[in-house]
Amino acid sequence: MMPAMRATLAAGFAEPVLDAQACFRAALEAMARPGRVQRVAAPPEAPPPLGGAAAALLLTLADADTPVWLDAGPEAEAWARFHAGCPIAAAPGEAAFLLAAGPMPPLASLAAGSEEEPHRSATLILQVAALAEGEGWRLSGPGIEREHRLRVEGLPPGFAADWAANQARFPQGVDLFLCAGDRLAALPRTTHLAAG
Amino acid sequence: MSAATGYNFGYLDEDTKRMIRRALLKAVAIPGHQVPFGSREMPLPYGWGTGGIQVTASVIGPADRLKVIDQGADDTTNAVSIRRFFARVAGVETTERTAEASIIQTRHRIPETTLREGQILVYQVPMPEPLFRLEPRVAETKRMHALADYGLMHVKLYEDIARHGHVAISYNYPVMVNGRYLMSPSPIPAFDNPKMHRNPALQLFGAGREKRIYAVPPYTEVRSLDFEDHPFEPVRARAGCALCGSRESYLDEVVTDDAGGRIFVCSDTDYCQGRQARQEAAE
Numbered sequence A: 001m002m003p004a005m006r007a008t009l010a011a012g013f014a015e016p017v018l019d020a021q022a023c024f025r026a027a028l029e030a031m032a033r034p035g036r037v038q039r040v041a042a043p044p045e046a047p048p049p050l051g052g053a054a055a056a057l058l059l060t061l062a063d064a065d066t067p068v069w070l071d072a073g074p075e076a077e078a079w080a081r082f083h084a085g086c087p088i089a090a091a092p093g094e095a096a097f098l099l100a101a102g103p104m105p106p107l108a109s110l111a112a113g114s115e116e117e118p119h120r121s122a123t124l125i126l127q128v129a130a131l132a133e134g135e136g137w138r139l140s141g142p143g144i145e146r147e148h149r150l151r152v153e154g155l156p157p158g159f160a161a162d163w164a165a166n167q168a169r170f171p172q173g174v175d176l177f178l179c180a181g182d183r184l185a186a187l188p189r190t191t192h193l194a195a196g
Numbered sequence B: 001m002s003a004a005t006g007y008n009f010g011y012l013d014e015d016t017k018r019m020i021r022r023a024l025l026k027a028v029a030i031p032g033h034q035v036p037f038g039s040r041e042m043p044l045p046y047g048w049g050t051g052g053i054q055v056t057a058s059v060i061g062p063a064d065r066l067k068v069i070d071q072g073a074d075d076t077t078n079a080v081s082i083r084r085f086f087a088r089v090a091g092v093e094t095t096e097r098t099a100e101a102s103i104i105q106t107r108h109r110i111p112e113t114t115l116r117e118g119q120i121l122v123y124q125v126p127m128p129e130p131l132f133r134l135e136p137r138v139a140e141t142k143r144m145h146a147l148a149d150y151g152l153m154h155v156k157l158y159e160d161i162a163r164h165g166h167v168a169i170s171y172n173y174p175v176m177v178n179g180r181y182l183m184s185p186s187p188i189p190a191f192d193n194p195k196m197h198r199n200p201a202l203q204l205f206g207a208g209r210e211k212r213i214y215a216v217p218p219y220t221e222v223r224s225l226d227f228e229d230h231p232f233e234p235v236r237a238r239a240g241c242a243l244c245g246s247r248e249s250y251l252d253e254v255v256t257d258d259a260g261g262r263i264f265v266c267s268d269t270d271y272c273q274g275r276q277a278r279q280e281a282a283e
Ligand SMILES: [Zn+2]
Pocket: B241, B242, B243, B244, B245, B246, B249, B265, B266, B271, B272, B273, B275
């Protein structure tokens, strides 16, 4: 079967309007309270290696106005095109949303917005092995009363340095969703990470 | 499409909601920065809070409980209309109690009752640009925000102090968010400004006519602009509420008769009624 045909068999959201709203609220809460882990209650059925939370974010946020870059293979690309209606970006630097199931694209290679329009920046949806609250990094910044703790399994070794450079570019920069299965957490560009 | 109403859930179409949702996430990621969005025509005139309504419509879900206030009151025509609108197009429960609401849409006040985590405060914003009276050219104000060059505003405040002995701004008093962006708090009284600072709730701002969205994440620093020798002082009428006796709340002056009699009462009707109910119960 051709990838495009099989992709249409894997469904989008069961209840598109309500499921997108619920996923958006999880994403908004995650972005507003960096490091707090949210669960997507009704993720779509998506072709592997796409996980529930990452696939749900893509359907919730991407559309014809947002070029998407994926590294998850032709079946996932066809699924995203069919269910989100998004164009596929040729290079990471041209994407509004990136969904990385494999190696993380270097943050410095992604759209960071301009001085006047820092919101015209990429959002990276990164699939990781696991997320755990209450241990690991110490997070501080807007959205955090004193400190949130978050352990992320499955990030590249240079991540902390990459993130520090991204944070230093504020107000320009990339925003990050970390997704493990149906769970997600966010790191907006304002979040400071310290080793746990 | 809801069979009962003939409207899409939350009134807006899904493409519009998605665009506003993207803008909201970027607004939260860049506290105080104005993000443009493609505002839609709403079945209410500008000034009724079409920006706030579009933000609420993009955020709200069936599990929410919505409160709407206009100048602190739940029972004005404006507040009642917006509450009914969302009850109809989103089927949500509504409330007048600040503590019971998950989303509070507001025009020109912050509730007296302390907000908590999990609550979202949506402000209706008539003019999002804090510099517009000082610099009408949009390209110039964008450049000033890019450079964090807010000298014009400091000069204006300093001239106020030189002329009046204090900053003569009682509403829409400009704030710095997270030490970076100058932001209009919308026309709330300056008395309310300190409530924005490190608030546990998420604060979202929608300006429909000007097509801008901005945000203050929870626990984020919000400072009213001031000078070391002239620190910001929230002002309040030197009186108690005639109904509940509060000496902490923001008061409206109400004319009571033709002879010029006047009293002060709480602007926040839910706060005032709650205090009166507790006083009656204690008697
Ligand atoms: Zn009162």
